[in-house]
Amino acid sequence: xxxxxAHPAPAAKGADAPxxxxxxxxxxxASIAGEGQRTKPAPFGHxxxxxxxxxxxxxxxxxxxGKYTDLHIFQQAFPDRYYQMGMxxxxxxxxxxxxxxxxxxxxxxxxxxxASRRAYDFIHQTIAEExxxxxxxxxxxxxxxxxxxxxxxxxxxxxxxxxxxxxxxxPCDAHEIEQAVPAIVAHKGPVYMRLLRGQVPLVLDEYGYTxxxxxxKMLRDGYEVLLIxxxxxxxxxxxxxxxxxxxxxxxxxxxxxxxxxLDTATLLxxxxxxxxxxxxxxxxxxxxxxxxxxAGLLMREGVHPAFRMIGLPDxxxxxxxxxxxxxxxxxxxxxxxxxVKGWLK
Amino acid sequence: xTISPSNVSLERRAWNIRRxxxxxxxxxxxxxxxxxxxxxxxxxxxxxxxxxYEPQNPEWEGRDRFLLSNGHYxxxxxxxxxxxxxxxxxxxxxxxxxxxxxxxxxMASYTPGMxxxxxxxxLGLSIAVGKCxxxxxxxxxxxVYTLFSDGELDEGSVWEAIxxxxxxxxxxxxxxxxxxxxxxxxxxxxxxxxxxxxxxxxAFNWFVQRVDGNDLGAVRAxxxxxxxxxxxxxxxxxxxxxxxxxxxxxxARDKNHFIRVDAHEWQLALAALDxxxxx
Ligand SMILES: Cc1ncc(C[n+]2csc(CCOP(=O)(O)OP(=O)(O)O)c2C)c(N)n1
Ligand SMILES: [Mg+2]
Numbered sequence: 001x002x003x004x005x006a007h008p009a010p011a012a013k014g015a016d017a018p019x020x021x022x023x024x025x026x027x028x029x030a031s032i033a034g035e036g037q038r039t040k041p042a043p044f045g046h047x048x049x050x051x052x053x054x055x056x057x058x059x060x061x062x063x064x065x066g067k068y069t070d071l072h073i074f075q076q077a078f079p080d081r082y083y084q085m086g087m088x089x090x091x092x093x094x095x096x097x098x099x100x101x102x103x104x105x106x107x108x109x110x111x112x113x114x115a116s117r118r119a120y121d122f123i124h125q126t127i128a129e130e131x132x133x134x135x136x137x138x139x140x141x142x143x144x145x146x147x148x149x150x151x152x153x154x155x156x157x158x159x160x161x162x163x164x165x166x167x168x169x170x171p172c173d174a175h176e177i178e179q180a181v182p183a184i185v186a187h188k189g190p191v192y193m194r195l196l197r198g199q200v201p202l203v204l205d206e207y208g209y210t211x212x213x214x215x216x217k218m219l220r221d222g223y224e225v226l227l228i229x230x231x232x233x234x235x236x237x238x239x240x241x242x243x244x245x246x247x248x249x250x251x252x253x254x255x256x257x258x259x260x261x262l263d264t265a266t267l268l269x270x271x272x273x274x275x276x277x278x279x280x281x282x283x284x285x286x287x288x289x290x291x292x293x294x295a296g297l298l299m300r301e302g303v304h305p306a307f308r309m310i311g312l313p314d315x316x317x318x319x320x321x322x323x324x325x326x327x328x329x330x331x332x333x334x335x336x337x338x339x340v341k342g343w344l345k
Numbered sequence: 346x347t348i349s350p351s352n353v354s355l356e357r358r359a360w361n362i363r364r365x366x367x368x369x370x371x372x373x374x375x376x377x378x379x380x381x382x383x384x385x386x387x388x389x390x391x392x393x394x395x396x397x398y399e400p401q402n403p404e405w406e407g408r409d410r411f412l413l414s415n416g417h418y419x420x421x422x423x424x425x426x427x428x429x430x431x432x433x434x435x436x437x438x439x440x441x442x443x444x445x446x447x448x449x450x451x452m453a454s455y456t457p458g459m460x461x462x463x464x465x466x467x468l469g470l471s472i473a474v475g476k477c478x479x480x481x482x483x484x485x486x487x488x489v490y491t492l493f494s495d496g497e498l499d500e501g502s503v504w505e506a507i508x509x510x511x512x513x514x515x516x517x518x519x520x521x522x523x524x525x526x527x528x529x530x531x532x533x534x535x536x537x538x539x540x541x542x543x544x545x546x547x548a549f550n551w552f553v554q555r556v557d558g559n560d561l562g563a564v565r566a567x568x569x570x571x572x573x574x575x576x577x578x579x580x581x582x583x584x585x586x587x588x589x590x591x592x593x594x595x596x597a598r599d600k601n602h603f604i605r606v607d608a609h610e611w612q613l614a615l616a617a618l619d620x621x622x623x624x
Binding site for chain 2: 062147
């Protein structure tokens with residue numbers, strides 16, 4: 001048993017204690033957007049409404065987190081196609097399977113932790129094994145809450161990747177979410193999509209980017225380092241590449257929003273370029289996510305670049321302010337730059 | 346040794362708990378303050394009337410256990426732990442900040458007196474079943490108090506534990522459910538209907554009492570009856586509460602999972618409380 005003293009009592013305030021800025025714990029309703037960043041509100045909710053206008057099979061379902069997954073936008077547009085299931089995640093996904101079996105296309109939302117942990121067997125058996133057309137859309141992916149392990153979905157991708165039939169998507173920004181929603185409607189079969197909600201950053205529109213299910217895309221090329229990333233880490237990787245450029249380090253960024261099935265052709269080609277350090281960057285534990293998926297692919301195919309992984313450590317993450325935690329666990333832009341520079345020495 | 350009988354009234358204990366909670370809310374500029382205010386009377390009764398514990402030794406084997414299943418109510422439990430002398434009062438200044446022992450969501454490894462890690466709802470009653478079985482197995486007469494929220498009634502796991510506790514005749518379990526009729530998306534009654542709750546739980550072989558959770562006399566009587574008269578059954582206290590209780594402008598505000606409190610209103614809330622200080 002862990003003693004209650006695992007966390008030490010605060011030391012008495014010394015006169016010369018360093019003045020640290022006090023950051024408040026990032027509430028789960030907070031946006032991931034940085035100060036002054038361009039954003040778009042509720043891209044998932046609005047995109048789903050657009051799809052539902054022409055596809056009457058679409059229904060929305062949630063487990064007491066409609067407001068916190070932007071599904072309330074759908075609820076307002078289609079109140080009679082919205083099912084509030086209460087805070088019952090197992091029921092949510094079992095019922096989604098049933099609706100899908102009757103020909104509907106349920107979009108079922110909750111937080112990533114509660115889908116991947118509380119309801120895993122329900123998703124595995126009633127949705128994936130039966131190959132039901134359910135879209136599982138989950139907020140607070142990876143480390144995007146300061147509330148501690150209960151709300152930090154450090155292992156959601158590993159769990160979902162391991163399920164046969166499951167398509168797994170980790171979008172970067174509002175632009176990508178808008179395009180991913182119609183794409184997963186068009187795809188028949190179970191999908192797990194990580195969700196950013198509220199005021200969602202807009203990044204990829206500047207890169208002339210379009211989302212294609214199953215496709216990785218080179219957002220910028222670079223001959224010294226290749227950052228391979230998904231989700232919000234692509235935003236960070238692009239920032240890091242710019243910062244490193246100022247230090248005369250040439251960095252490419254390959255965005256891999258579809259974690260499963262992997263775009264093996266694009267990955268193998270990009271990683272085969274000689275003399276380039278490959279770094280996979282993920283908002284996920286280093287166990288079982290994009291990093292190990294890419295490493296496994298490269299080993300199997302005999303492609304052996306210098307290879308590093310940046311991801312969350314194999315430990316229960318702390319509670320606190322998100323900027324502090326992203327620095328501590330090495331996934332802030334500054335931490336990315338520092339690690340890459342360290343490896344280039 | 347247990348806490349010595351004190352001449353501080355329960356009314357005053359509840360008032361102090363509300364005050365500590367508001368001060369923590371002000372420190373962080375956020376927090377589940379409306380829930381803390383609604384449950385303060387239950388916590389005051391648990392910690393200053395019903396439970397056996399040693400403030401200086403929160404892991405004392407002979408203590409009654411208290412499980413906070415609804416971990417987002419941590420701000421309320423910290424306030425009670427401060428009032429009980431288990432957590433020093435000046436630590437409330439650290440509430441929710443990096444490396445504090447008082448994180449916004451309750452976790453066992455962080456805080457003395459916090460017996461489980463919450464945050465993910467619907468876990469507490471299962472742990473309680475195991476603790477009650479373990480205490481009986483050890484021949485201990487300690488009880489397990491478990492607080493959970495009306496939203497947690499939606500989780501199937503809660504009903505598994507409810508059946509198990511009756512099956513094993515866990516008369517050392519006293520559960521309290523906070524029926525504040527609020528969940529994340531709206532009023533509990535509009536989420537997943539659980540009424541008639543008392544009848545349901547009685548049919549599940551629990552000793553059930555339903556009280557106004559903000560009437561200290563009624564809450565105290567319910568805790569007493571739960572200890573004495575459950576006849577080989579686990580005990581459930583259904584506490585109907587009012588979010589924001591004790592601060593009139595918060596009682597009147599639109600009900601919400603995160604009740605709005607503007608930056609200047611924390612001081613107004615303290616002032617409103619100070620006007621109502623009991624003896
Ligand atoms: C298993 C689980 N599902 C969902 C959530 C997200 N969540 C946090 S609080 C909450 C509302 C639950 O109802 P209740 O505790 O009664 O809310 P309150 O009275 O505090 O408004 C929800 C859905 C959670 N913490 N755990
Ligand atoms: Mg409630």
